[in-house]
Amino acid sequence: MSSLAATERQGWVGRVLLVLGPVLLALVITSGILVLAGANPQATLLKLLAGSFGTAVKRADVAVVWVSLVICTAGLLVSFTAGQWNIGMEGQIVMGAIVATWVGRQFVDISGVLERGAPLLVIAAMVAGGICGGVVWATAAGALKVLGKVHEIFAGLGLNFVASAASIYLIFGTWKQKSGGTLSGTVLLDEQLWLPTLQGLRASPYSLGLAVVVVAAVYFALRGTLWGLQLKAVGRNLRAARTLGVATHRVLFSAYAVCGACAGLAGAVLVVGVHHRLIPGISSGHGFMGILIALLSGFQALYIAPIALFFAALSIGSIALQLDLKLDSSLAGVVQGVMVLCVLLVQGVRQWRSGGSGT
Amino acid sequence: MKIELREIHKRFGAVHANAGINLSVGTGTILGILGENGAGKSTLMKILSGYFHPDSGGILLDGAAVRLRTPADALRHGVGMLHQDPLDFPPMRVLDNFLLGREHQFWQRRSAARADFDALCSEFEFRLDPDGFMFDLTVGERQQLEIARLLWLGARVLILDEPTTGISANQKVKLFATLRKLAAQNKTVIFVSHKLEDVEGLCGRVAVLRRGALVGEAQPPYTTAGLVQMMFGQALAVGVRPAAPLGAPQLELRGAEFAGEHIVLRNVDLTVAAGEVVGLAGLEGSGQQQLLKGVAGLVALGKGSLKIGGRDLSQASYKEFLAAGTAFMAADRLEEGMIAGLTIEEHMVLARRGKQPAIVDWAVARTAAQAGIAEFNIKGAPASVVEGLSGGNQQRALLALLPPALKLLAMEHPTRGLDVESAIYIWSKLLMRRAEGTAILFATADLEELLRYSDRVLVFFAGEIMAVLRAADATVEQLGALIGGKQK
Numbered sequence: 001m002s003s004l005a006a007t008e009r010q011g012w013v014g015r016v017l018l019v020l021g022p023v024l025l026a027l028v029i030t031s032g033i034l035v036l037a038g039a040n041p042q043a044t045l046l047k048l049l050a051g052s053f054g055t056a057v058k059r060a061d062v063a064v065v066w067v068s069l070v071i072c073t074a075g076l077l078v079s080f081t082a083g084q085w086n087i088g089m090e091g092q093i094v095m096g097a098i099v100a101t102w103v104g105r106q107f108v109d110i111s112g113v114l115e116r117g118a119p120l121l122v123i124a125a126m127v128a129g130g131i132c133g134g135v136v137w138a139t140a141a142g143a144l145k146v147l148g149k150v151h152e153i154f155a156g157l158g159l160n161f162v163a164s165a166a167s168i169y170l171i172f173g174t175w176k177q178k179s180g181g182t183l184s185g186t187v188l189l190d191e192q193l194w195l196p197t198l199q200g201l202r203a204s205p206y207s208l209g210l211a212v213v214v215v216a217a218v219y220f221a222l223r224g225t226l227w228g229l230q231l232k233a234v235g236r237n238l239r240a241a242r243t244l245g246v247a248t249h250r251v252l253f254s255a256y257a258v259c260g261a262c263a264g265l266a267g268a269v270l271v272v273g274v275h276h277r278l279i280p281g282i283s284s285g286h287g288f289m290g291i292l293i294a295l296l297s298g299f300q301a302l303y304i305a306p307i308a309l310f311f312a313a314l315s316i317g318s319i320a321l322q323l324d325l326k327l328d329s330s331l332a333g334v335v336q337g338v339m340v341l342c343v344l345l346v347q348g349v350r351q352w353r354s355g356g357s358g359t
Numbered sequence: 360m361k362i363e364l365r366e367i368h369k370r371f372g373a374v375h376a377n378a379g380i381n382l383s384v385g386t387g388t389i390l391g392i393l394g395e396n397g398a399g400k401s402t403l404m405k406i407l408s409g410y411f412h413p414d415s416g417g418i419l420l421d422g423a424a425v426r427l428r429t430p431a432d433a434l435r436h437g438v439g440m441l442h443q444d445p446l447d448f449p450p451m452r453v454l455d456n457f458l459l460g461r462e463h464q465f466w467q468r469r470s471a472a473r474a475d476f477d478a479l480c481s482e483f484e485f486r487l488d489p490d491g492f493m494f495d496l497t498v499g500e501r502q503q504l505e506i507a508r509l510l511w512l513g514a515r516v517l518i519l520d521e522p523t524t525g526i527s528a529n530q531k532v533k534l535f536a537t538l539r540k541l542a543a544q545n546k547t548v549i550f551v552s553h554k555l556e557d558v559e560g561l562c563g564r565v566a567v568l569r570r571g572a573l574v575g576e577a578q579p580p581y582t583t584a585g586l587v588q589m590m591f592g593q594a595l596a597v598g599v600r601p602a603a604p605l606g607a608p609q610l611e612l613r614g615a616e617f618a619g620e621h622i623v624l625r626n627v628d629l630t631v632a633a634g635e636v637v638g639l640a641g642l643e644g645s646g647q648q649q650l651l652k653g654v655a656g657l658v659a660l661g662k663g664s665l666k667i668g669g670r671d672l673s674q675a676s677y678k679e680f681l682a683a684g685t686a687f688m689a690a691d692r693l694e695e696g697m698i699a700g701l702t703i704e705e706h707m708v709l710a711r712r713g714k715q716p717a718i719v720d721w722a723v724a725r726t727a728a729q730a731g732i733a734e735f736n737i738k739g740a741p742a743s744v745v746e747g748l749s750g751g752n753q754q755r756a757l758l759a760l761l762p763p764a765l766k767l768l769a770m771e772h773p774t775r776g777l778d779v780e781s782a783i784y785i786w787s788k789l790l791m792r793r794a795e796g797t798a799i800l801f802a803t804a805d806l807e808e809l810l811r812y813s814d815r816v817l818v819f820f821a822g823e824i825m826a827v828l829r830a831a832d833a834t835v836e837q838l839g840a841l842i843g844g845k846q847k
Contacts, residue, residue: 224718224719224721225717225718225719226708226715226716226717226718226719227717229701229705229708229709229719230709232698232700232701232705233698233701233705233709236698236699236700236701237693237694237697237698237699239694239695240689240693240694240695240696240697240698241698241709242657242677243657243687243689243695243696244697244698244706244709244710244760245677245678245681245709245710245712246709247678
């Protein structure tokens with residue numbers, strides 16, 4: 001984690017440079033790839049911009065992705081602060097979505113129509129259920145790490161597969177629609193169980209609000225609370241933290257639980273606010289993207305929002321590329337990946353030049 | 360092979376680990392290198408085996424100046440080193456470990472290697488199964504494998520760093536026989552140790568290092584007293600310390616057992632009274648750490664019973680130990696004592712015992728940190744990160760973190776790496792604790808520190824408490840001999 005520690009120490013000027021430098025580098029590399037793919041880089045990038053911010057609908061779509069990314073990254077900041085790589089975020093999002101869907105299904109009939117219960121309470125229960133699902137899944141990864149000495153990356157990867165398989169099993173098995181299991185997912189839930197959205201758009205002011213609250217809470221918790229300090233202590237030096245009297249196991253578990261709660265919340269929001277059903281691959285890689293955003297932010301809550309916006313815009317904008325320029329939308333993934341590699345590269349070079357050890 | 364080291368200098372920050380060492384070793388000899396912890400033995404050997412580069416000075420092998428860039432480079436010149444902890448790969452097979460380090464052979468010729476391995480094993484009477492797994496091997500067997508491997512790779516000089524630590528008496532006999540045989544084959548053996556008995560029994564010549572310098576050489580017949588004096592220097596007059604009245608027992612151990620990674624400390628009976636200072640003497644890794652961590656609750660008690668201030672804490676958690684008023688201060692300040700990247704005031708908050716508000720009041724923390732900084736004369740600010748402090752200031756900060764009215768304080772090397780002034784300051788603070796009735800246990804390699812500040816000294820050797828001395832009656836010579844494993 002030495003490079004993580006190093007990025008934290010820079011001031012905001014250094015941080016901006018550290019982000020802008022790699023962005024430019026990434027732009028150059030991406031342009032090169034585009035030229036190789038036979039496209040005009042300038043036209044493509046302009047298209048990308050128009051595809052993400054050109055219309056209100058597109059801006060709203062960006063906001064939907066942004067909410068999910070921000071909530072996930074906020075959670076990851078907690079686990080990163082405790083020195084844990086919660087690769088299992090993806091699975092925790094899926095578990096959140098599964099439990100939220102399960103809760104919703106308790107109140108609807110076979111075609112998704114609400115049978116009983118006040119809609120708002122059901123939505124609240126779905127969100128709460130989703131959070132629980134994420135917490136349980138993350139705590140499982142935490143237990144494997146803390147008690148079972150399984151590296152959290154392997155534990156998380158394994159649990160991701162299980163969660164994803166479970167969602168497929170439910171969609172094509174237990175919860176399949178009357179007409180049979182389809183890739184479109186389980187039955188669409190009653191519109192009364194949808195989070196209210198802005199007029200004619202997919203974005204919901206409630207989920208936007210939730211995202212802001214979550215980031216603010218994480219920011220404050222890491223800065224001002226004893227728990228935040230203990231997370232930091234455990235993440236930097238577990239042995240010394242224990243010697244100083246920090247209950248290290250409890251702190252580690254709490255880090256996983258809170259990170260899982262965020263993932264579960266993101267999953268639940270995807271169900272109540274976006275898809276209104278369980279679909280295959282509902283997490284859409286947001287957990288992994290959250291890790292990239294956390295790395296780019298230098299583990300600072302303040303920088304999550306703008307970086308997540310950039311990532312969300314790339315994801316949405318790249319859809320337009322596919323439609324208009326016949327370029328595959330995986331280009332967004334290429335740009336994001338190249339960006340992160342560039343950031344790590346720039347960090348590595350800086351460390352190397354400042355005479356830090358290469359280990 | 361003839362080795363000549365000329366004016367070797369090596370500094371680590373402020374520490375002059377090797378200060379102009381000249382040493383030559385002839386072909387076919389077994390040279391012993393003696394010295395206490397931190398005398399510069401390992402540094403010198405790591406320079407000779409290519410792990411470290413000297414700041415200045417030269418190495419001549421058979422009269423030719425060489426530059427050893429890496430351990431592999433050293434091995435190419437015929438110099439191989441056996442480390443204190445054999446560097447091998449536990450989940451791999453013996454033969455695979457044997458093959459490691461063979462250069463420029465992408466396709467390993469396993470059958471040929473196996474034949475070589477078998478030949479080497481039978482030559483030195485090693486019983487090693489090439490298809491067995493490393494983790495089934497004892498430390499002694501791992502050493503045998505490493506010797507075979509280095510010889511196979513062409514080593515003509517074999518450096519062994521503390522090879523008799525952690526091996527059985529039988530294996531030691533076998534190891535010594537092997538080394539004598541190697542010397543007879545005109546190989547050069549360098550045997551690094553702080554065990555007098557081993558060096559006296561094996562080596563044809565002994566070089567003694569102290570504080571980074573070569574202070575003398577000796578040839579058989581050795582006199583233990585002579586070696587001890589070279590290792591530890593002239594015995595200085597030990598200052599008289601005021602006797603403090605002893606109080607009720609604060610620590611009671613009965614038949615206690617503490618297991619460590621390499622060593623098990625067994626059957627300890629010890630009572631330490633309020634206001635008593637007990638010094639733990641011995642080579643590093645002889646069991647002192649197990650005792651210190653054990654009485655502080657950081658190593659679980661295997662057998663027996665443990666009481667702190669009259670309360671039975673045999674099965675207690677570390678948290679209960681802390682609540683009972685114990686504290687542990689590690690030798691490795693930034694590994695086990697403090698958290699690099701966190702500030703002094705953040706440490707103050709973390710170290711505070713008992714209930715704390717969930718939201719940190721940073722103004723209060725800052726005031727507490729300022730008070731600690733003033734009281735302990737720390738050169739730093741509340742917002743200074745601890746890794747930016749000097750060693751002495753880190754130690755002062757650790758003292759400032761200790762809660763008031765401790766029953767028991769266990770410390771490893773309380774003044775290691777500190778200048779004289781800092782050391783005296785640290786002890787003045789510790790003696791104030793003693794006067795308040797805290798029982799203090801501390802381990803150190805500094806014999807004068809042991810005799811000056813302890814009421815009693817426990818001498819550790821290979822996981823046992825060999826002797827208990829009243830500090831007032833003991834001498835540096837006597838302690839030095841006991842530490843080297845010489846029973847009087």
